[in-house]
Amino acid sequence: MLTHDELAIVHLVLNTDCNAWDLKATNNSPGVCRFCYRERNRVSTDADTVRRVVDRVRSESEAYRCVFTGGDPVMPYDNHLEVALRHATEVGFETNLHTNGLLLSDRYADLRDHVTVYSLAVDGPSSETADWFRGQGYFERFVSNVEFLASDRRRLAFNTFTTAASVKDLPGLAQLIARVTERTEVEYWLISQYRPIGRASTRKAEIYGFERDDFVRAVEEVRGEVNGVTIYAQPTRLPEDPYPFRVWVLADGTVTADLGSVAAPRNAVLGDLPVTGFEPLVRRAFALREQTPLEGTA
Numbered sequence: 001m002l003t004h005d006e007l008a009i010v011h012l013v014l015n016t017d018c019n020a021w022d023l024k025a026t027n028n029s030p031g032v033c034r035f036c037y038r039e040r041n042r043v044s045t046d047a048d049t050v051r052r053v054v055d056r057v058r059s060e061s062e063a064y065r066c067v068f069t070g071g072d073p074v075m076p077y078d079n080h081l082e083v084a085l086r087h088a089t090e091v092g093f094e095t096n097l098h099t100n101g102l103l104l105s106d107r108y109a110d111l112r113d114h115v116t117v118y119s120l121a122v123d124g125p126s127s128e129t130a131d132w133f134r135g136q137g138y139f140e141r142f143v144s145n146v147e148f149l150a151s152d153r154r155r156l157a158f159n160t161f162t163t164a165a166s167v168k169d170l171p172g173l174a175q176l177i178a179r180v181t182e183r184t185e186v187e188y189w190l191i192s193q194y195r196p197i198g199r200a201s202t203r204k205a206e207i208y209g210f211e212r213d214d215f216v217r218a219v220e221e222v223r224g225e226v227n228g229v230t231i232y233a234q235p236t237r238l239p240e241d242p243y244p245f246r247v248w249v250l251a252d253g254t255v256t257a258d259l260g261s262v263a264a265p266r267n268a269v270l271g272d273l274p275v276t277g278f279e280p281l282v283r284r285a286f287a288l289r290e291q292t293p294l295e296g297t298a
């Protein structure tokens with residue numbers, strides 16, 4: 001059994017594609033998130049397999065929370081999201097739905113009773129600032145999502161991505177989030193800086209790169225402005241600065257993990273959960289992580 005201290009949170013991936021990819025780019029909007037590393041869908045599964053995968057994670061770990069991520073888990077096709085959320089809550093997990101929210105209202109009725117916290121992405125406090133990142137109309141949709149979720153007293157969280165230009169907008173976002181706390185519970189605000197992971201390009205580094213100290217200072221300045229909401233900061237990483245250990249379970253049973261290297265282009269595939277079991281695969285990742293030299297430290 002993996003203890004709670006060894007593994008508290010598991011990421012479950014039902015699909016790696018995203019509902020935003022069908023949006024058309026316009027003159028002042030990228031259509032999809034500017035920083036997106038597109039990937040085709042590489043998860044193919046069915047409802048029974050999803051349930052079996054969730055059961056194995058449950059029986060072999062004390063993890064308390066399943067994070068549903070992607071791509072985006074709220075898709076215009078049946079990716080078994082409702083089945084997965086319902087089953088995860090039935091076997092005792094909290095669930096965290098990470099979504100851009102574009103299709104959330106369409107699927108809400110069937111999701112509502114099985115989501116512990118909704119993590120919504122927002123990168124600026126206005127249409128002008130937020131839509132630059134994620135596409136025309138994004139902020140409007142975000143506001144409407146917050147409105148109906150807050151009215152329904154759901155627990156929320158926020159994810160924010162910053163650039164050299166947008167980091168000055170954090171106080172405006174802090175005010176927005178503080179206002180939401182007056183209506184419903186907000187669990188956390190995750191603020192991230194660009195991280196030069198394996199697929200980084202020079203062009204993206206030019207747009208998003210700025211000093212780590214400037215980021216840290218900007219986050220510190222808003223810590224006291226959000227009515228007690230926990231703020232997590234993800235500054236850019238140095239090569240010798242490892243990623244925290246995280247496990248992603250694809251809903252077809254493939255288990256992958258960060259082995260810590262900033263230079264790795266994608267997570268390492270550990271194996272097939274139904275064949276090998278969840279705990280042995282995660283222990284394999286612990287061992288590999290110990291052995292994997294981080295760039296700059298070898």
Ligand code: SF4
Pocket residue numbers: 017018019020021032033035036037070071072100
């Ligand atoms: S929500 Fe995520 S996957 Fe979708 S376009 Fe944005 S960055 Fe890409």
